[in-house]
Amino acid sequence: MSKKVEGFSKFSKAEKTEWITQLHFDDPENAKKLINDYNHFNPSIQKLHDEFVENSLTNFYLPLGVAPNFLINGTIYTLPMAIEESSVIAAASNSAKFWASRGGFKANVIGTEKIGHVHFLFKGSTEKLNLFFEEKKQSLLGCTSSITKNMRNRGGGIKRIKLIDKTDLMEEYFQLYLTFETVDSMGANFINSCLEQIAKELKSAALEYDYFNEEEKQIEIIMSILSNYVPGCIVHASVSCPVEELEGTKGLSSEAFAKKFIRAVQVAQKEPFRAVTHNKGIMNGIDAVVIATGNDFRAVEAAAHAYAVKEGSYTSLSNAYIKNNNFFFEIKLPLALGTVGGLTQLHPLVKWSMELLGNPNSRTLMEIIGVAGLAQNFAAIRSLVTSGIQKGHMKMHLLNILNQKKATEAQKEKAIVFFKNNTVSFNSVSDFLKLNS
Numbered sequence: 001m002s003k004k005v006e007g008f009s010k011f012s013k014a015e016k017t018e019w020i021t022q023l024h025f026d027d028p029e030n031a032k033k034l035i036n037d038y039n040h041f042n043p044s045i046q047k048l049h050d051e052f053v054e055n056s057l058t059n060f061y062l063p064l065g066v067a068p069n070f071l072i073n074g075t076i077y078t079l080p081m082a083i084e085e086s087s088v089i090a091a092a093s094n095s096a097k098f099w100a101s102r103g104g105f106k107a108n109v110i111g112t113e114k115i116g117h118v119h120f121l122f123k124g125s126t127e128k129l130n131l132f133f134e135e136k137k138q139s140l141l142g143c144t145s146s147i148t149k150n151m152r153n154r155g156g157g158i159k160r161i162k163l164i165d166k167t168d169l170m171e172e173y174f175q176l177y178l179t180f181e182t183v184d185s186m187g188a189n190f191i192n193s194c195l196e197q198i199a200k201e202l203k204s205a206a207l208e209y210d211y212f213n214e215e216e217k218q219i220e221i222i223m224s225i226l227s228n229y230v231p232g233c234i235v236h237a238s239v240s241c242p243v244e245e246l247e248g249t250k251g252l253s254s255e256a257f258a259k260k261f262i263r264a265v266q267v268a269q270k271e272p273f274r275a276v277t278h279n280k281g282i283m284n285g286i287d288a289v290v291i292a293t294g295n296d297f298r299a300v301e302a303a304a305h306a307y308a309v310k311e312g313s314y315t316s317l318s319n320a321y322i323k324n325n326n327f328f329f330e331i332k333l334p335l336a337l338g339t340v341g342g343l344t345q346l347h348p349l350v351k352w353s354m355e356l357l358g359n360p361n362s363r364t365l366m367e368i369i370g371v372a373g374l375a376q377n378f379a380a381i382r383s384l385v386t387s388g389i390q391k392g393h394m395k396m397h398l399l400n401i402l403n404q405k406k407a408t409e410a411q412k413e414k415a416i417v418f419f420k421n422n423t424v425s426f427n428s429v430s431d432f433l434k435l436n437s
């Protein structure tokens with residue numbers, strides 16, 4: 001049980017740690033030691049981290065691994081991947097290697113449009129509101145000129161503004177619907193600043209609009225916020241090769257493998273329960289690179305799943321087919337990413353990851369990350385329709401159990417050999433360690 005505390009945010013970091021550990025842990029000294037152990041030994045790096053969020057106590061680490069051999073649009077990349085899940089990076093690397101010798105991945109950005117809304121209530125004549133909007137459109141846009149100046153210089157800014165009648169959804173509900181080009185930034189701050197400025201202008205312009213009656217003058221702003229659903233900010237990635245170049249496995253010809261693979265994708269296209277897991281596998285690859293490059297994985301996840309249900313039923317983000325004896329596998333999904341702003345210039349490992357990727361602009365990063373999703377999906381389905389996924393997973397799972405059981409290096413080496421042909425479970429590993437202690 002916790003207890004109420006006044007002025008916690010004003011405590012020093014040491015005081016916060018003391019308060020938390022004394023109150024909540026059986027062994028406060030040990031709990032404090034853990035917090036301190038995970039603080040970075042370099043004080044300037046730790047200070048940077050502490051300034052990202054409020055009430056920071058320490059760091060929560062994820063492994064950062066790399067997946068080499070990604071041939072994308074003719075360039076070879078090594079992808080940085082921050083992820084805790086066993087075998088995701090191994091699977092990505094296998095997939096990259098497989099496709100590197102079959103022409104590699106092709107990727108292209110289909111659109112980069114972002115969206116934001118001013119949601120408001122208006123009581124009165126819709127006709128008058130439309131007239132008001134047409135008259136004030138330029139000043140609604142103009143009021144953002146100081147906010148948009150730099151973005152316009154970089155080729156971005158506000159693209160369109162529309163008034164939308166939403167009274168079929170809710171009484172008196174209208175929207176200003178805006179689209180944006182945010183070039184290399186993800187754009188959340190830029191979009192929200194523009195929207196808040198426009199909302200203020202909307203409210204004050206209505207108050208002064210002579211044709212409105214007193215009630216119509218009182219526009220009520222509900223909120224001004226970007227939408228994380230970005231169906232106009234889309235990347236497409238694909239691979240293809242002659243069917244006979246697909247490796248079959250023992251007992252499965254290339255053609256039979258291709259057909260089985262396509263069936264598995266079709267199951268995900270038709271069956272939402274499978275689609276969710278299928279897309280989760282895609283997001284294993286996407287999130288890992290999104291996190292390593294300092295992007296907002298919650299926004300990317302929310303948009304991807306909304307896109308997966310855009311036709312009314314949740315479906316696969318990827319598609320596979322055979323045409324003229326060639327196997328095709330492709331993905332299309334929204335990705336709102338930034339390569340400037342946010343964490344990209346602040347977090348040392350994000351900067352490192354960006355440099356590893358050759359400091360891409362946001363369009364190239366969209367292509368790289370779209371490919372990461374496709375590669376991960378390919379690896380998962382290939383395993384699922386051939387050996388099953390447990391084989392690959394269990395190798396890493398074994399190491400996790402061995403580490404949990406504090407196995408020595410010698411025991412680990414023996415266990416890896418033994419469990420090549422034996423089933424890994426917590427009990428079987430415990431028994432093995434007892435026999436080999």
Ligand code: MEV
Nearest residue numbers: 277278280281380381389
């Ligand atoms: C596990 O994290 C992801 C998979 O379940 C994806 C899939 O089933 O396609 C292997």
